Amino acid sequence: MMAGVQLQQLTYFVAVADARHFTRAAELTHVSQPSLSQQIRSLEKELGAELFHRSRSGTSLTDAGQALLPLARRILADAESARRAVAETVQLRRGRVRFGAPPSLCASLVPEVLRAYRARHPGVDLRLTEGGSRDLVRDLEAGELDLALVIAAPSAAPAGLSVTPLLHEDLVLVSAEPLPRRRARITDLRGRAW
Template identity: 65%
Template sequence: MQFQQLQYFVAVAETRHFTRAAETVHVAQPSLSQQIRALERELGADLFQRARGNITLTDAGEALLPLARRILADADTARHEVMELAQLRRGRVRLGATPSLCTGLLPGVLRAFHDRYGGVQLLVEEGGSHDLVRHLARGSLDLALVVLPLPTPSPALTTVEVLHEDLVVVSSPDAPAPGRRGRPVHIRELEQTPLVMFRHGYDLRELTVAACRAEGFDPRFAVEGGEMDAVLGFVRAGLGAAVVPHMVATRAELGLRVTPLASPGLKRTIALAHRSDVAPPRAARELQQLVLAKAPQLAARNSG
């Protein structure tokens, strides 16, 4: 009894038509009929009652059908499990993340993942949440770390909250401190502080501008249009202050003055997103679990 013969038998049983069954399994109808007859000879029983325009199962066919379906299903399961394991040895994960997370969070998470699954290729796309959502929707990313709420909520995406981040004000130690030195600064006090501002489409830009306008003023930009590393460099050079995640601000090598925001402060919620209609590949699911487990720990360590 051959696996292929069982496939052909189930196809005929379900369509009750040899020609349509052959089309279903992409084989010539004479070849399908020949394999069915070979199966019947091996089993020593007819599986179908053949009459012009009327194909029905015999008692032997009725007995074989659920067994054949189970065998085919088990084979599919086995194939799927082997492919899943293979993905963890030589698969690929396409991950998107905002630039601040690429700087502050991802190095530790990706190192832990690489230690476990060294054969899996990691492709990282850096961008704002709006761009990452678009990449997810068209299938060019498996997962993305985005900022909630999404710029355009989509029922086609599933999001799981990963962590909440405090935002702080960073400035050069050689420049005047925003607000009064030694105490948290209120957003309204930034009205007199030139800011180094991220480019359009950057989540932190939208958050900062919205917070300033809620206090009744438009922020004044000393420099604008940069990515995270550029903004931090401009701040370090004394061109202005910037509002950034605490996780990024406290990196020792930056040497920046970090001033917390006065209550209620500013926070942002980081979530892991993937398409709702397509299950991420096994390697991506493993990375997803690792992000959910490790990200809060790494964020706390980097903020400490």
């Protein structure tokens, strides 16, 4: 489409071609007849050709108008398809989400979450990647994933990634052998026979 041609002008052009009358086309498109006529004149100027034969009894397409009509219909249909596709993506009706999670979460939390997500958004192609937290963060930074569940401290996330803590889990050590204090560090466990 040429730079100066606007979708609204093509809409008005198709309306006039279908109605074969400027006043009826203006009523159908909910615009004043002078405004519609001005848009058609601008379109004709941009294209360098008259599109309609105008008479008191109505209008008919010129050869240039006949050449433009199927193209205008296709352009308007494509614009509507693009609008719908974007709306469906924004409303999570369609699209693709690349999601990553570590094996421990893939075996426990992820299946239930994915099942619920797919039930709510059946048109979204959800792709799961299983990997270690460091690998998943690397894939996020590289743009290979859209989202990931990782096991890490929120402060460990690289700049540029948004982090939302979902749950906090304490790891505990259970031992038949007494430990030196109530809270043990990994270094406290070195050298012990297990």
